[in-house]
Amino acid sequence: MATLTEPSSSLSFTSSHFSNVSVGSNHFSPSSASNLEVVSxxxxxxxxxxxxxxxPDxxxxxxxxIVDGVPVGVHRCILSARSxxxxxxxxxxxKSSKIEKPKYHLKEVLPYGAVGHEAFVYFLSYIYTGRLKPFPLEVFTCVDSVCAHDSCRPAIDFVVELMYAASILQVPELVSSFLRRLCNFVEKSLVENVLPILLVAFNCKLTxxxxxxxxxxxxxDLYRFCIEKEVPLEVAEKIKQIRLKSPQEEEENSPKVSDKILKALDSDDVELVKLLLTESDITLDEANGLHYSVVHSDPKVVAEILTLDMGDVNHRNSRGYTVLHLAAMRKEPSIIISLLKKGANASGFTCDGRSAVNxxxxxxxxxxxxxxxxxGREASKARLCIDLLEREVRRNPMVVDSPMCSLSMPEDLQMRLLYLEKRVGLAQLFFPTEAKVAMDIANVEGTSEFTGLPPPSNGLTGNLSQVDLNETPHMQTKRLLTRMEALMKTVETGRRYFPYGSGVLDKYMEEYIDDDILDDLQIEKGSPQERRxxxxxxxxxxxxxxxxxxxxxxxxxARSCLSASSSPSSSSSLRDGLKNST
Structure with missing residues (x-):
């Protein structure tokens, strides 16, 4: 991860720097004087x-x-000398009272933009010390373990805040430093993440x-209506003029019915949206109405639009995004819940292999x-959204959208695989004979990672605990995908021939989805109260x-193939019955 470094961090000061200084002499050599200045x-x-x-001492x-409600003590003589x-x-x-400290609210003195507490403290550190420290990881990075953090949204937002601070508070050397970093972000990041950089460049007049x-x-390929909504009018006009010169830009001229639908959504007029859809040939999906509503409308309006049942919650726009992908970008839990209730697929991937969780x-x-x-305080919406989406992925691991897209997203794959391993292990615990038959049909060699069974001797399985140092990430992901498909086939077989039993296990998995399920059923472990x-x-x-x-x-x-399955010795007849039925 690229970070700003302290200019003085590479300097090492020892007593050797003073070796050329004669004690009791008024003469200093140029090199010793320079070293003394650096040390000082x-x-x-x-x-x-x-x-x-x-x-406090x-x-x-x-x-x-006051920044984000938190008071930050400063020394006016230092700040006024530096800015x-x-x-x-x-x-x-x-001429204000010398008894009480004057208080200044940062929001009130900034004419535009926003600067958070961490960004302001980082800015103050430079004002006092003249040194740039590495950016704080807790606000400069994201929580995606496979991200390089060189152009993700938290990194961009933090530098944008610093640019607002450096520009408005008039520290020109910092403006130059952050300008170079923002220029690097523009080409590397997603186009959605370029918009906050565009806004800071416009407000701070960084031509x-x-x-x-x-x-x-x-x-x-960012949509016209998105650009008009997010950027200043004069900037949107410049973008429009550039696009008009492009041969593929053909739809900018006359207003369409879809534009009227989007304007109706802007005014929260659900009845007008319904009327326009009823009286025209265009559908809500063709107008990207659900996508637009999820990004720009109030959550209550989104819920009303969903009750119309006039759009597909899994419809992809021309950029490859589903409605749930855009809801994840907005980080609004109530909208995500509404979409999941309507059947939105949490396992869907974008064209570049990102899921809603990612x-x-x-x-x-x-x-x-x-x-x-x-x-008593509101929980983090971002954390709630991640928990909701991860829970949905674990609850429905069978729903896989273009699984090969997940080759670059091992976290999603491992989340599904973990659920399936536990689910098959639970079936083994209560239906050992029947589970073995279903696993044989699917060519599953066991769930040793979770059930305590000895691992197979003939090479690697798909278990997450097994590591081959000679295996490339691509090969590992391919192996895990193969195992996931086999486990999915095992669960599907069980659901087909044992629907009631599978329903009980599914319900138990859903209720205790965040617990270590199989460990909880090891009765001999834990304290007396836990064992009870x-x-x-x-x-x-x-x-x-x-x-x-x-x-x-x-x-x-079940009667056609389970008539002889009451005893453990009948697994061969059960296997034949299942295979013939299949």
Missing amino acids: LSKLSSNLELLLSSN CDYTDAEI KFFQELFKKDK QLLDQCIERVARS ICRRLTTPKDYHTKTAK LKRMRYRELKDDVQKAYSKDKESKI
Whole structure:
């Protein structure tokens, strides 16, 4: 990961720097004088950094700047010496009371843009020390483990905030540094992530960066109505003029019915949307109405649009995004829940191999994901969205959309595989004979990772715990896909011939989806109280399974091939019956 580094971090200061200095002499050689200056400046920088410490015994601040509701103590003499903006700001309050510290709300002094607490503290660190530190990982990176963090949204947002601070608060050397980094982001990041860079370039009058952003957006496939909604009018007009010169741009001229539908969505007029769809030949999918509503409308309006049942929640727009992909970008839990209830596929991939979970993870910082919410305060929406989507993927691992797209997304694959391993292991625990037959049909060699069975001796299985140092990531993913397909076939076979029993196991998996299910059923493990609870849970589940199994034996679908399956020695006849039926 590329990060800004401290200019002085590569310097090592030892007593050897003073070897050319004669004690008691007034003469210094040029090299010793230079070394002494470097040491002195480094020492001064370190000492000034101590002024930013939160130690109350060393608090000599004379003003507070409120950022995101958190007061940050500052020294007006240092800020005014380093920034003309602060010099003018503090001049206005020179005659204010000397008893109380003056307070300044950062939001109120910024004419545009937003600067978060972490970005402002980082900015202050440079103001006091003159050094650029590495960016803080908790806000500069995302929680997607396969991301390089060189152009993900948290990295872009953090540098954009720093650019607003450096430009508005008038620290020109920082503007130059952050400008280079933003220029690098423009070509490497997704076009959706270029928009905040375009806005900071426009507001801070960074002409070169603005032209680069306009060119990138103009040659992308980003929708016209999205551009008009997100960027200033004059910038949108420039992008439109560039696109008109392109031969593939043919739809910019006359207003269409789809435009009227989108305008009706802008005004939250669901009845008008319904009327336009009823009286025209265009469908909600053709107008990308659901996609537009999920991005721009109030969650209540999205729910009303979904109740019309006039669109497909799994429809892909021309950019390859489903509605759920865009909902993940918005990070609004209520919209995601509404879409999942309507049957949205959480396992769908974009054209570049991202699922809704991956999209949401790449938009979420470790701070947002891991910070515990105080009692009575709203939980992190990003964390809720990720949890909802991951739970849905684990709950429906059988729904796989273009599985080969997941070669670059091992987290999604392992999540599904983990669910299926547990699901088959649970079936083995209660239906050992029948599970073995289904596993033989699907060529599954066991679930040793979760059931304690000895691993097969003839090479690698798909278990996640097995590692071959000579295996490439592509080969590993291909192997895991093969095993996942076999486990899926095993579960599908069980559901076909044992619908009631499978239903009980599915319900149990859903209720305890976040627990270590098979470990919970190991009755001999844990404290006396834990063992008591495990025995009670095990008995309840066993009773439910036995009742369901009795129903399966009585049903027509199982009677044809299970007549001889009551004893463990009948597995061969059961296998033949299943194969013949299949």
